[in-house]
Amino acid sequence: MSTVKATRPLGQPSRLRRRIKPVKIASFTALLITTFLMLLPLFFMVSTSLKSKREMLKFPPTFLPESWAWSNYADIFETLQFGTLYKNSLIIAGFSVFGTLLSSALVAYGFARYRGRGNSFWFILLLSTMMLPYPAIMIPQFVLFSQMQWIDTFLPLIVPAFFGSAYNIFLLRQFFSTLPEELFDAGRIDGCGELRMWRTIALPLSAPALATVAIFAFIYSWNDLLTPVLYLSSSDKFTLPVGMASLTSSRFRIPPWHLLMVASVLAMVPIVTLFAIAQKQFVEGIVLTGIK
Amino acid sequence: MIKSESRRQTFYMYLFISPWLIGFLIFALYPILSSLFYSFTDYDIIHPPKFIGLANYTEMFHNELFWRSVTVTLRYTFISVPVQLLLGLGFALLLHQTLPWRGFFRTAMYFPSMVSGVAMSLLWYWIFNPQIGLFNYMLSWFGIHGPAWLMNPDTALYALIIMSFWTAGSGMILFLAGLQGVPASLIEAANLDGAGRFRIFLNITLPMISPVLLFQLIMGLIDSFQVFTQAFVMTQGGPNYSTWFYVYNLYTSAFKEYRAGYSSALAWVLLIVVMLFTAVIMRLSRRYVHYEGGSQR
Numbered sequence: 230m231s232t233v234k235a236t237r238p239l240g241q242p243s244r245l246r247r248r249i250k251p252v253k254i255a256s257f258t259a260l261l262i263t264t265f266l267m268l269l270p271l272f273f274m275v276s277t278s279l280k281s282k283r284e285m286l287k288f289p290p291t292f293l294p295e296s297w298a299w300s301n302y303a304d305i306f307e308t309l310q311f312g313t314l315y316k317n318s319l320i321i322a323g324f325s326v327f328g329t330l331l332s333s334a335l336v337a338y339g340f341a342r343y344r345g346r347g348n349s350f351w352f353i354l355l356l357s358t359m360m361l362p363y364p365a366i367m368i369p370q371f372v373l374f375s376q377m378q379w380i381d382t383f384l385p386l387i388v389p390a391f392f393g394s395a396y397n398i399f400l401l402r403q404f405f406s407t408l409p410e411e412l413f414d415a416g417r418i419d420g421c422g423e424l425r426m427w428r429t430i431a432l433p434l435s436a437p438a439l440a441t442v443a444i445f446a447f448i449y450s451w452n453d454l455l456t457p458v459l460y461l462s463s464s465d466k467f468t469l470p471v472g473m474a475s476l477t478s479s480r481f482r483i484p485p486w487h488l489l490m491v492a493s494v495l496a497m498v499p500i501v502t503l504f505a506i507a508q509k510q511f512v513e514g515i516v517l518t519g520i521k
Numbered sequence: 522m523i524k525s526e527s528r529r530q531t532f533y534m535y536l537f538i539s540p541w542l543i544g545f546l547i548f549a550l551y552p553i554l555s556s557l558f559y560s561f562t563d564y565d566i567i568h569p570p571k572f573i574g575l576a577n578y579t580e581m582f583h584n585e586l587f588w589r590s591v592t593v594t595l596r597y598t599f600i601s602v603p604v605q606l607l608l609g610l611g612f613a614l615l616l617h618q619t620l621p622w623r624g625f626f627r628t629a630m631y632f633p634s635m636v637s638g639v640a641m642s643l644l645w646y647w648i649f650n651p652q653i654g655l656f657n658y659m660l661s662w663f664g665i666h667g668p669a670w671l672m673n674p675d676t677a678l679y680a681l682i683i684m685s686f687w688t689a690g691s692g693m694i695l696f697l698a699g700l701q702g703v704p705a706s707l708i709e710a711a712n713l714d715g716a717g718r719f720r721i722f723l724n725i726t727l728p729m730i731s732p733v734l735l736f737q738l739i740m741g742l743i744d745s746f747q748v749f750t751q752a753f754v755m756t757q758g759g760p761n762y763s764t765w766f767y768v769y770n771l772y773t774s775a776f777k778e779y780r781a782g783y784s785s786a787l788a789w790v791l792l793i794v795v796m797l798f799t800a801v802i803m804r805l806s807r808r809y810v811h812y813e814g815g816s817q818r
Contacts, residue, residue, distance in 0.1 A: 252718075256615045260622075263612065264629045267687065271632065273655055274644050288653045289661075332540040339537025343530045351538060358549055360739070360799055362747050364768050365788040366552035368559060368781050372566060373552070392544020423533050452638030454750045459776065470639040474754045477646060486647050493640035500635045508628070 278302075278490035285487040298487070305491045313465055314472040315495070321386050321457075321468060322450040322499075328390035329397055329446035330439060336393045337401035338427050342413070352402075359395045363455070371459055385460045386453075386468075390446070397442045404438035405431055440510035444503055451500060469496055553792075559785035566781045577786035587787070589762050590770035597678060597766070598745040601685040606737060609692025614722075616693070617700045627697070634691035642754035645684045646671070671756055674763040681751050681764060692737055699733035700726070728811040735810050739799055746795060767791060 272292075277285055278301060280294045305311045340352055374385040408431060416426045432439070454470040461467055467475075473492045477484060504511065535542070560577055562570035581587045612630055616623060636644065648655045649670035657667030670680040703726055711721050727734075752758050752769040759765075771791070775784035 253618060253620060256618060257620055260612075260615050260620070260626045264626055267633055267690070268629055270644055270648055270655065270687070271636070273648075277647065286653055289658045290653060290655060332544075336538045336541040339534045343534035343537065344527075345531030345534030346527070347531075348534060351542070354545070355541065358545065360743055360795055361549060361553070362743065362768075362788075362791050362795055364747060364771050365556060365792040366549060368566075368775055368785050368788065369552035369555040370548065372555070372781075373547075375566070389544065389548050391540065392548060393541040398541060423536075427537075448635065448637075452640075454639055454753065455772070458753070470750075473639045473643060477643065477754055484646070486650075486653070489643045489647065493636070493643050496640040497636055504635060 274490050274493050277487055278494045280487050282485070282487060286483070301487050301491045302495075305488055305495070308488065309472055309476070309492070310465070311472070311492070311495065314467055314469045317383070317466060318451060318469040319499070321383050322447050324383075324387040325390040325450040326443050326446045328387065328392075329394055330443055332391050332393040333397040333401055333442060334432065334435075334439065335427070337398045338405055338431055340398070340402045341405035341408075342431075355395050355398060359399070367455075367459070374460065380460060381462045381466060382460075383466070386450070386456055390450075394446070397445060400445075401435070401438055401442060404435055408434060437510040440507045444507060444511050447503060448500055451496075556785045556788055559782050560789050561786075562782045564782035564785075565779040566775075567779075570782060573782070577783045578790075580783065581786055581790070586762065586765065586770060590765050590767040593678060593763070593765050594746060594748065594767040597682060597685075597748060598742060601682045602738070602741040602745050604682075604686060605689045605692060605741060606734070608686060608689035609737070610696050610734070612689065612693040613696030613700055616697060627694075630690035630693055632690065634688045637688060638750055639754055641684070641687070642751050645680075645687075646755050649680050649684075672760055674759075674761040677756055677760060677763045681748075681755070684751070692741075695733055695737060696730065699730035703729040728809075731806075731810040732812060735802070735806050739802060742798055742802075743795055746791065 273290065276293055277290070279297050279299065280291070280301075281296060281298045284291060284295055284298075340348065340355075370385075374380060377384075379385050412430055412434075413426055416430050421429070452470060453468075454474065457468040457471045458474075461471060464472075469492075473489075473496065476489055476492060559570055561572060561574060563573050563576075564570035616627055616630075620626075633641070647653075651657055651667065651669040651672065654670075656670065660667040668676045671677050707725050707729075708721055711725055716724070747768050748766045749768045749772065752764050752766045753772075756764040758769050758773070767787070768791075771784050771787045774780045774787065
């Protein structure tokens with residue numbers, strides 16, 4: 230007992246810290262290496278997007294373009310009607326984010342604030358829909374939307390978002406549950422209606438969680454390929470992923486790698502911007518809501 | 522008084538959740554039930570469905586492409602999901618320490634997850650190019666002559682598996698959140714009791730983050746059973762059906778061969794398999810997953 234105390238005095242953590250140091254150096258090195266590997270493809274994505282048609286076929290690939298072909302970025306708007314694709318994707322993602330935020334926040338509030346009859350039954354049902362694979366409901370949905378004459382419109386890609394999405398409802402419900410009851414009691418005394426309490430008390434306090442949901446909804450809609458492939462048939466209605474997928478099709482003998490990379494870079498821009506703006510709230514939102 | 526309060530609560534609960542309830546009926550319950558009905562029919566979406574009993578299901582079990590899609594998907598899942606979980610957890614553990622550049626590392630590792638979808642497929646389509654791609658170039662540093670990856674039936678699936686590791690950062694974020702929920706006092710106490718790093722990890726950290734692990738395992742499996750984009754963009758299920766994923770098979774049957782009935786049967790088998798896997802994992806995990814008393818809400 231006494232020897233343990235002698236080697237590790239409680240009041241002096243410096244010894245302990247010194248002992249941990251090699252682990253930290255190893256961790257730091259491991260992180261450096263993995264981060265390098267993770268970022269390397271992204272680096273080449275940007276670099277290849279700025280190479281000339283001749284240089285993109287060079288092996289080994291050059292790290293930096295010999296001559297910077299900025300014109301690639303103009304070319305893609307001509308060869309691919311990229312502007313239209315971009316606009317379509319933004320419209321669809323914009324409405325989807327709005328719909329998801331609105332309805333998921335309403336539903337989550339209902340689940341979190343009101344212990345009504347059947348609360349846990351419906352909540353468990355909601356959670357189990359997260360396990361429902363989209364392909365299992367894809368065909369009847371397609372039939373439904375085609376009966377409504379919604380094929381080749383944006384409606385099948387937007388309207389479902391206005392009915393809430395399970396994962397986001399779950400996330401927001403966890404968050405709303407942590408808001409103190411007293412706030413709402415105070416609101417009630419002031420004569421606030423239920424909808425107003427949702428809007429003036431719950432929503433403003435939930436900025437990080439709402440930002441997280443907005444980003445999730447945007448990424449989901451922006452990256453989705455299967456649904457637009459099913460519903461959109463005329464090329465002026467295509468979304469970015471559908472248009473980009475057509476770039477690899479067999480109409481090119483040699484894939485235009487530099488243009489593929491331009492498309493990939495441009496497709497990333499909105500997501501990275503969003504993430505840069507909301508990063509703090511986003512990470513905080515995930516941490517706060519947890520996922521238990 | 523009490524009765525009217527509970528009635529009020531019930532009223533407002535249903536009022537607020539009504540968007541989801543309506544959506545559930547239209548976009549989940551109705552499609553599932555009609556998909557079950559279609560699965561017993563011969564249906565091309567244009568003409569009315571014709572009832573043919575279990576024929577779709579019996580055909581499936583004799584269909585070579587069906588079995589190919591099952592083995593491809595399972596092989597992908599059983600390698601990609603566990604490795605992704607381990608990588609995500611490993612990164613999170615590394616980043617959970619006080620290290621310089623923590624914020625940078627966290628963002629950098631999460632970054633690839635933001636590229637997911639078609640852009641990622643295009644990028645890796647180039648990376649795996651045998652002549653000019655990055656992957657074989659890096660292998661050549663170690664004197665390895667890489668294969669033709671996506672053009673070789675033996676390696677195409679493994680190329681897609683390797684690509685899936687690139688997004689392990691999204692799991693890392695969730696694990697980091699979980700790790701922050703582990704009380705420092707518990708770890709300090711164990712440290713004072715003389716427990717080593719590995720013991721602390723095994724007996725404290727791992728049980729405390731087991732709900733996160735379970736959640737990610739289940740969601741990872743469900744996602745992995747539904748791989749589509751990679752097959753659609755990069756390989757079209759080939760070469761020689763080596764990346765003929767289940768959902769790609771389902772998609773081709775429905776929208777290329779116009780066999781929505783058969784495809785619905787495929788969808789129902791997928792649904793049942795997902796439910797079975799989830800149920801088995803939940804049951805097995807009951808003994809290992811630890812929930813704190815108060816954290817359920």
